[in-house]
Amino acid sequence: MSFDRRTFIKGTSLAGLTLMAPGVIGRARADDKIKLVSILDQSGGLDIYGKPMADATAMAVDEINAAGGLNGKQVELINYDPQSNIQFYTQYATKAAAGDKADVVHAGITSASREAIRPTLGRFKSLYFYNTQYEGGVCDRNCFCTGSTPAQTVEKLVPYAMNKFGKKVYIIAADYNYGQITAQWVKKYVTDNGGEVADIEFFPLDVTNFGPTIKKIQAAKPDMVWSALVGGAHISFYRQYAAAGMNKSVPIASTTFGVGNEHKLISAEEGNGILAAYSYFQEVPGDDNAAFVKRFKDKFGADAPYLNELATRSYEGIQLWAEAVRMAGTAERMPVIEALESGISLAGPSGNISLDPKTHHGVLNVYLAELKDQTFNIVETHKAQPPTDTLLVCDLKANPDQATFYFENGLEAAGIK
């Protein structure tokens, strides 16, 4: 067959036109749909968090549409994968706001990614939901943060763990803003509860050899270790700690262990006895949650990932937004924001959650759990916990015109240097 450049270009451009046509028609028709853009890392290093979140997002949208959509309109899910790369976040956020004209954007895993896109979405007046647990402190009329913050989980787990294990605490944390800020909150609550912090150590995210630190912990002889370690490399800590026999004598409490499904990535005997606190565990009791977990497993098969706070909050974040759209009778930004600020609440898989109008953060149930054979057993439930850390610095009712990130997040307001 003869094949020259001219025929190639003719052929492909024709093919291009036919391929493009449905897109053009689709766009014209899509106006009577409500557009929801999701930007979550589904490849690269953060996919361990992003994939379950994207799955839960897809499920939420499917369920809304199966139930007849919102105010008679279907919701169109536009899904972008920024590949664990901040640059793609800004690119896709611009595309979502300016190109897709999204009615709402649910996006971001790391705080860095959130801060990369939050100003863009604010500028384009695209309503923004951030559904990840984080260090707290975002104070932005356009942005709703539904994940738990340190004050919510740390405040509850510290006294429980200290009662159980003892008062001398050794803190280890990831060396970036989330770990640094969380460590300071842990220190504050340990001191408030009459305990003592033996030492605080920070680890760059690629450290895999925890030997020297384990020796230091042995020398300090604390009653327990508090971990705010994050990411794949830091999983090594739990394994090396157990290999040195330390998990039997000095137990671990954490508000980061489990959210990357760490408890499945270490063996049962390495993880037994670790305490954790989140605003959701797959093991949360109740029929709502059992039905939610079953729907998720049915949809994504036997290999479906463990449902953690991140995935479930992505689902609940969309349901909260959907509730506000129903309440407002439109998907337009300002009416929806006003509906979200009306003290809106939702009976979700994690229990009753509502939005605090002052901070745009979630008022959430907080669960404390103990790990046994790669399964979390809920040991305490604290209902409707407000985001006390962000509340110290943020009041959008008094001053709605802000789009600030209080980096110190109330640490100063709480008297922490």
Add this chain to the structure above:
Amino acid sequence: MDLFFALALQIVYGIASLVLISLGLAIIFGMMRVINLAHGEFLMLGGYTVVISTNHGVNIWFAMLVLAPLVVGIIGVLVERLLIQFLYGRMVDTLLATWGLSLLFVGLVTSIFGAQTATTISPPLGVINIGDYSSSAYELFLIAVTVVLLLLVYAVLKLTKLGLVARATMQNDDMASALGVSTKRIYMITFGLGAAVSGLAGGLLAPVTGVLPSIGATYIAKAFITVISGGASILAGTTAASILLGGINGIMAFLTGPTLGEVALLATAIILIRLLPTGITGRFFRKSL
């Protein structure tokens, strides 16, 4: 005194684990001048071999010591045949190609096994006590394996015909092929062996680290720094650089904290490369292997 011994053991372990993660890279880079940016993924594949096979009921020792090097060695030979052999002498191209390869491996493993794979293994062998301190007996085992591995590589290079021919090929491949050596085969075997050593290292580290598709990225930088600081000699260079960098890292991590430990390691490497651009073995132990 107990602390001194416990810490000394810890530092030796830190050095041994540096040797372990770097040796495969050193073989491929030192012998063939191929910069293998997929080295971290070779380690990751070794780890995955252990996790997946033990999940299917394979004995952990067999999985670590036999399956991991075997599987990754075979992958190494395939990579050499399909990709690397066309790029000898083109350093920048191999750099790009192996970087692409590393992305491909991460993507492949993620799409086959998912973003995470549950594991059932924990470090075998239990705990040893030094006074008030306890360490993992598995760490001692890893130190021993590292020493044996170094001796083995030395023996193969120095005492076998394959080693002799391989060294000749690396020094002057035209002359070697004029003397009847199939240099193509030698390159393939060397690359395969380097990959197998990486696979073994990844497999051995699987019980004490997290095994994820993207975990290779955490090893690659340290392995490179070690190999480059070590210089041209595979064994002496890697060992000397590991002792220097691992020792400083361990001591600083204990004295000040892990962040400064990492800083000290990197600062040492930078100063070293500034003073000795060809690495430690560019100046010292030049005749060694």
